[in-house]
Amino acid sequence: MKKDDFVCVECNEKASELHRDYRNGILKITICESCQKPVDKYIEYDPVIILIDAILCKTQAFRHILFNTSLNIHWKLCVFCLLCEAYLRWSLLHGSEQSNDPADIIRYTKEWEFYGKFGLAALELSAFCGSVLCFLWAVVGRTLKLHLLLRALLLSCYGKVLLIPAVIWEHDYSPLCLGLIKLFVLTSNSQAIRVILNGSRRLSLAAVCFGLLSETCVAQACQKLLWSLQDVWTFA
Numbered sequence: 001m002k003k004d005d006f007v008c009v010e011c012n013e014k015a016s017e018l019h020r021d022y023r024n025g026i027l028k029i030t031i032c033e034s035c036q037k038p039v040d041k042y043i044e045y046d047p048v049i050i051l052i053d054a055i056l057c058k059t060q061a062f063r064h065i066l067f068n069t070s071l072n073i074h075w076k077l078c079v080f081c082l083l084c085e086a087y088l089r090w091s092l093l094h095g096s097e098q099s100n101d102p103a104d105i106i107r108y109t110k111e112w113e114f115y116g117k118f119g120l121a122a123l124e125l126s127a128f129c130g131s132v133l134c135f136l137w138a139v140v141g142r143t144l145k146l147h148l149l150l151r152a153l154l155l156s157c158y159g160k161v162l163l164i165p166a167v168i169w170e171h172d173y174s175p176l177c178l179g180l181i182k183l184f185v186l187t188s189n190s191q192a193i194r195v196i197l198n199g200s201r202r203l204s205l206a207a208v209c210f211g212l213l214s215e216t217c218v219a220q221a222c223q224k225l226l227w228s229l230q231d232v233w234t235f236a
Contacts, residue, residue, distance in 0.1 A: 007067045009042065009060040011035040012198050014110070017041055018068060040068050057187060062195040066152050069221065074154040086118035087165045088178075093117075120222055124215045129153050132207045133215035140197065141206075149196050151226035156192035159185040186212065 002098060013034040019027050030039045037216050042050050042064040053061035090113060129150060137144055149169040159181060166177045193204040 005067070006039065007063055008035060008037070008039045009063040009068070010037045012063065013137060015036070015039045040064055054188075057191045059191070059195060062156075062191055065155065066148070066192065066195055071155065074151045076124070077158060078154045081116055082121045082159050084163045085121040085162050086199035087115040088166070089121070090114045120219070123222065124219050127218040128211040128215040131213040133187075135207045135210045136193070136197070136203075139203065140199075145196070149193065151190055151208075152196045156188040157185055159188055183208040 004160060006018055007013065008015055011032060013032060015032060017030050018040045019029050021027055029041070029043065032039050033120065040063075042053075042061065050061055050064065052063060076143075093113065101221060105134050116138065132153060133144075133146055133149060136149065137146070162181050163178070166181060189199070189206040189211075190208045193199075193207055194201055
């Protein structure tokens with residue numbers, strides 16, 4: 001990372017370095033000139049501790065991940081989360097159906113339906129992120145760093161990975177589990193926006209709600225389109 005790209009995880013002030021490297025391998029954590037606290041205490045922490053703090057939506061952990069690290073896995077994480085969501089929808093659609101013939105045409109039909117679910121999940125995520133970015137662009141203005149905000153939104157969707165255990169350990173409370181996972185992802189999105197903008201919680205919540213509304217509208221529109229195509233195919 002470039003110099004002056006770091007921030008203090010406590011007060012969000014700019015910092016030129018996270019630590020100072022002395023001779024003989026001696027490292028000393030830099031103290032923030034504004035709050036007189038370590039600029040980034042997480043550089044000494046185990047990754048598991050950082051992950052736990054991120055799951056708890058701690059502001060300091062989010063600042064460490066979004067500003068003081070060079071994580072470039074957001075696109076890979078995005079694709080993996082979309083696969084998880086597509087698998088969930090596909091399994092809920094065909095979980096109780098079985099085919100004894102491995103060469104059965106139904107098997108290939110189900111495979112294409114999985115691709116369709118993946119495309120629908122990608123479209124909904126695009127609608128969510130695009131709406132959030134447009135909303136914040138209209139409110140904040142040209143000072144908004146779109147690439148940083150998009151990276152934060154994609155990284156904060158890591159909670160969708162929990163969809164896989166929810167499918168594997170299916171039980172009567174699956175809708176409740178899926179709803180809680182969705183709430184957790186939205187909470188992480190809101191916290192990521194708040195950290196990037198260093199703004200109020202109300203603004204980040206409004207942006208997430210606007211994105212969720214757009215995502216829901218796109219999902220319903222796609223569902224109606226699919227029903228219409230199925231009706232046309234049936235009558236044909």
